[in-house]
Amino acid sequence: MFGTRLRKTRPHAGDDRCVADLVAALGVERVRSDGAARLLASTDASIFRGGAAGPVCFPDSTPQVQACVRIAAVHRRPVVARGAGSGLTGAAAPLGSAVVVSTTRMNRVLEVDVENRTAWVGPGVINLDLTHHLGPHGLHFAPDPSSQQVCTIGGNVANNSGGPHCLAYGVTSAHILAMEVVLSDGEVVMLGGLDAEPAGYDLRGAFIGSEGMFGIATRIAVRLTPDPPAVRTLLLSFADVDSAAATVGAIIAAGLVPAAVEMMDRRCVEAVEDFVHAGYPRDAEAVLLIDVDGMAGGVEAQATKVDEIARGLGGRVRVAADEEERQLLWKGRKSAFGAIARIKPDYYLHDTVVPRGKLVEVLRAIHEIVDRHGLLVLNVFHAGDGNLHPIIAYDSRQPGMSEKVREAGREIIEVSLAAGGVLSGEHGIGVEKRDFMPLMFSDDDLDQQARLRGAFDGLCMMNPGKVLPSPHSCSDITELTEAKGDLWG
Amino acid sequence: MGLIRSPESDPILVDFASEIGSVGPVVVRGGGTHWDLGGGSDPAAREVRPPEGIVGIRAEEMTVEARAGTLVSELHEALRPFGQRTSLPESPGSTVGGTLAVGWSGIARLGRGQTRDSVLQVHYVSAEGRLITAGGPTVKNVSGFDMCRLLVGSLGTLGCMADMILRTRPIPEVEVWHRVVDVDPAEVLRRCRTSASILWDGRSTWVLSAGYRADVDSDLRALSELGSLRPDHPPDLPPIRWSRRPSDLFDMSRADAAVGRFVAEIGVGVVHTENPVEPSPPSPGTVALQRRIKDALDPTGRFNPGRRVGGI
Incomplete structure (x- = not known):
């Protein structure tokens, strides 16, 4: 069974000495080498299962992270940093019996500087906790992935995470000023800075989105965004998907940049209604959930324009009357994945981006692909920036089903790229899409990315086997036999 | 086999790549508006002009593709009928590629955002003379490592930018x-x-x-x-x-x-x-890392020799 296979349950040869060294450096309470800890750290939120994790370390300071990395190097073991494990591409699933460095103890908001609108945080701080912490100051951290109740800021940095409100505010890279990073040789460097335009190459920008392969961030300076004084939420419903997609295009063409434009198709609406009763219209083929925010005048002007565009394209418009209704409408969106889990035991959540103008065409193609394979697809996605999230719900216990889902996934990638899109909008590459990278990049392109990786980690010991397909990935430090597999086994 | 448009499909970019070639010191000169930044270029470096021209305005996507030698003013003039512009600052004679190579934001950064955040895709010529694609054409993309951010502010020392896709923003009422x-x-x-x-x-x-x-x-x-x-x-x-x-x-x-x-x-x-002030020195570890990046991407040091980025 793809979902449960563990390729390697035996500890790595020499594991005892490695564990002993880690315990000596960190203390016995910060190192776990039991089977349960290894099993928990062997996977992320995707269906991928890596090799068994090596010992799992829980450092609470930069020097302790340095110690983990140095000891791993002595024992010729790779290192995999781990936040909440909520990633969806297998990027945090260790290959080759890696020493896992969990950031969960480094979970303090270290300093909030209201005047400069910045905060220093540990990498293990949970995204939503940070925003709650900042509430009294009227500030928040703008990236809001759907997993924000569990995902960490360190993980957001590793994945350059997005979220519904990145349409107007930008993804994680636009909200990180500086990072203290432990490199694979144990050295500590400060990337970026708190001043307006730090000198030198933008190492900060290069590090963000490197999926744990460039080093481990141990302190992160985030940019804080003032809370908007006004926000209005509109729920638009349409008799067909084409009209909903056309509305998205017309909104952008009218020069509006709503804070969020989310789309859900009928199947998804039904699943959500059965689950949380958010009050979405069950008779609609597609709904758009839109936030406009800012000052009162702009909010009014944008809401009026969105209303006009939607009605002109045959849509029905409901405006949340108060905060309670607003929260309920958003609860529907944020519960979508939970709702889908009630339909089938397994689901495969995809993530590609296409030009906004190609949404209708690509959605049609996705339906065609999925129908041809006899599968069930639900769509809930960031329509405003063309970031598709088709969700294929299935039962992996049925023979041949996983293979069909896998094949459909590959075809979805191909139609997205052929439409002028990209492999991933916010989940990243990890193991899931590593072997698809040549569809988007030439050998020369990948060689440049491999050189950048080599400059950060010449030892190839930070999270090896991810992002870059062979032969662009180096695997000299460890037995990466497992890395030859892909997401599916 | 790639499914997306290759930079090789634009003969102007192919010509630019062959002009850059794979040997000898070379520097790309845009508008020259900040020519002395980073200590000025080594006179031994061969000067190459960047390709020019707007490749496409995709107003409904809020993106625009332009070759590096396009004037920022020309780009913004072309975007104005669509009620859009980019975050890039305009100064007389400045080019899109030069503005990215310098990496500075304009005085309206508070409202228009940073120059570095506006770059979605860059086609550049590597030290080996190859046309490289960094990033992707869509407004959101996390496929592979972020080479685009690295190129912004690199003063042309890591690669020679040929063409770029930028995010646009609506011009306010x-x-x-x-x-x-x-x-x-x-x-x-x-x-x-x-x-x-x-x-x-x-x-x-x-x-x-x-x-x-x-x-x-x-x-x-x-x-x-x-x-x-x-x-x-x-x-x-x-x-x-x-x-x-x-x-x-x-x-x-x-x-x-x-x-x-x-x-x-x-x-x-x-x-x-009016007068210069001593900048604070970068940390030694960062200098070494920057040096490694320069050496990895431009092993013979042929791109814009003499020009120093940050502490290296």
Whole structure:
């Protein structure tokens, strides 16, 4: 069974000495080498299962992270940093019996500087906790992935995470000023800075989105965004998907940049209604959930324009009357994945981006692909920036089903790229899409990315086997036999 | 086999790549508006002109593709009928590629965002003379490592930029400059959300208000309660530009007289002065890492020799 296979349950040869060294450096309470800890750290939120994790370390300071990395190097073991494990591409699933460095103890908001609108945080701080912490100051951290109740800021940095409100505010890279990073040789460097335009190459920008392969961030300076004084939420419903997609295009063409434009198709609406009763219209083929925010005048002007565009394209418009209704409408969106889990035991959540103008065409193609394979697809996605999230719900216990889902996934990638899109909008590459990278990049392109990786980690010991397909990935430090597999086994 | 458009499909880019070639020191000269930055170029380096021209305006995607030698002013002129522009600052003669190579944002960064965040895809020529694609054409993309951010501000020392896709932004309904005297610029920052730029010279504050009419009017009423307000143009900027933390700017009026006249970008941290100030040195570990990146991407040091980026 793809979902449960563990390729390697035996500890790595020499594991005892490695564990002993880690315990000596960190203390016995910060190192776990039991089977349960290894099993928990062997996977992320995707269906991928890596090799068994090596010992799992829980450092609470930069020097302790340095110690983990140095000891791993002595024992010729790779290192995999781990936040909440909520990633969806297998990027945090260790290959080759890696020493896992969990950031969960480094979970303090270290300093909030209201005047400069910045905060220093540990990498293990949970995204939503940070925003709650900042509430009294009227500030928040703008990236809001759907997993924000569990995902960490360190993980957001590793994945350059997005979220519904990145349409107007930008993804994680636009909200990180500086990072203290432990490199694979144990050295500590400060990337970026708190001043307006730090000198030198933008190492900060290069590090963000490197999926744990460039080093481990141990302190992160985030940019804080003032809370908007006004926000209005509109729920638009349409008799067909084409009209909903056309509305998205017309909104952008009218020069509006709503804070969020989310789309859900009928199947998804039904699943959500059965689950949380958010009050979405069950008779609609597609709904758009839109936030406009800012000052009162702009909010009014944008809401009026969105209303006009939607009605002109045959849509029905409901405006949340108060905060309670607003929260309920958003609860529907944020519960979508939970709702889908009630339909089938397994689901495969995809993530590609296409030009906004190609949404209708690509959605049609996705339906065609999925129908041809006899599968069930639900769509809930960031329509405003063309970031598709088709969700294929299935039962992996049925023979041949996983293979069909896998094949459909590959075809979805191909139609997205052929439409002028990209492999991933916010989940990243990890193991899931590593072997698809040549569809988007030439050998020369990948060689440049491999050189950048080599400059950060010449030892190839930070999270090896991810992002870059062979032969662009180096695997000299460890037995990466497992890395030859892909997401599916 | 790639499924997306290859840079090789544009013969102008192919010509540019062959002109860059794979041997010998070379420097790409855009508008030359900041030619002495980073210590100036080695005269031994062969000068190459970047390819020019707007490749495509995709207004409904809010993106635009232009070759590196396109003037920023020309790009913005072409985008204006669509009610859009980019975050890139305009100065007379400056090119899109040159602006990215320098990496500076404009004085309206507060409202228009940073130059570095506007870059979606770059086609550049590698030290081996190959055409490389960094990033992707869509407004959101996390496929592979972020080479685009690395190229912005690299002063042409890592690759020769040929063509780029930039994110555009809507031009606000209203944009208007005012000058206010004897106000605390920090108070302007706190109270006026429509401020796309707040410039302060120690006495006067210039504010670019940008947004919807009703919001700008509301902010201007708030501003007039703070001090006397009149329409104005932004001030001339002194020639030296340096970078500080935003809160450091408020100490400028007490600062060493050696800096001379200054104009500070409030809420951003950039300050323009008459006289240079010693910048703080980067940390040694970072210098070594930057050196490794330079050596990895340009092993023979042929790109823009003599020019120093940051501490290397």
